[in-house]
Amino acid sequence: MPATRRTSGGGRPSGKQATLSFNHRVTKSVPKSIKEISSAPAKSPLAKHVIHAEPDVKDEVDTDVEEKVLVEEPKHIEPERKKTEAELRADKITNRQISQYWRNIESERRTKRLHQEDLSLAEKVLRYWDVSSEYGPCVGISRHKRWQRADRLGLNPPVEVLAVLMQEEDKGTRGIEMAYMDNILNSTVVTTN
Template identity: 45%
Template sequence: MPPARRSRTSSGPAPNGAQKTLSFGARVTKPVPLGRDLEKGRAAPAPAPVGDGGARSELAAETGHASAAAAVAPQADRSVAEEQAARVSEAQIKRYWRERENERITKRVHQEGLGLEEKILRLFDMSSQYGPAIGNARRKRWVRAKKLGLSPPIEVLAVLLREERKGTKGFERAYVDELMSSKMVLGDGA
């Protein structure tokens, strides 16, 4: 017969094989004396140079705003990638898609009615190595993948830029995102 279970109300020593109940209500921290390294680091900061530039840099540091040069730097990076994408020819885009198709054993029968651009964008949507497609715009996802060093295909950005120039509606949103967020009505009651 198994031993009877006893409930304990006291916080005395726990019996053999049982763990004492932990209490997280009381704060148990002890003051730590400063080490020699920390005392050296606490020296008073050097006074800022007096003048017009010092006041501006101090104000920028307090408010957290970036300078104009720092704000333009990311835009310059983006424009370099966009310039490369603008130079991508239609033949290069077709070659990219042909290479992707040759990696497969059979053709994509379910995508026969789609255009080349939509096929490329859907392939990018389904490529999970570039980050989540749901909830992110395709272009933002491409830029994010580029910043993370995941080397997304430049052809995808080229297609996105061309679709933007054409004025195509809804090209920024991934098809999977549309499927996941749509509300499907089952049965009309007819």
């Protein structure tokens, strides 16, 4: 049976394709903060001279006062959040306990991990945590949030991992929250010609 075609205008094909119109307007939502900035009058000295033929002394004094007020306001300091019970337990974990935890993991293997010899103990523990699938996916979520989610779900994540995360955050180690797999997946490929 031949394929049927829909037609308009009395059952016979018109032979013309409908034209596309790009005249409609597509708008995107703009955050409120950007709207306020763009709608606010220009306060730069150059813009004031362009807008007004004569400089207004009153406006200059007002801007100086506003700047002084901004400088004199105290900075808002966020209160420190309370630590959870798990974080308090993790604070009590010593480096020796973390080393023992890693030795137990290594003892389950048949051979030594040769590709990780140059990594620190903390990085080894965290990479093992990244690939432990029983605690859920590691891509797209920070290590700390993944640990908390696994704890909430009753999966009993190792407190040693949380201890390592907290120690590395205190040291200020860059990129410690992002899983190593996330780094690999987000990296760009460099091609050579």
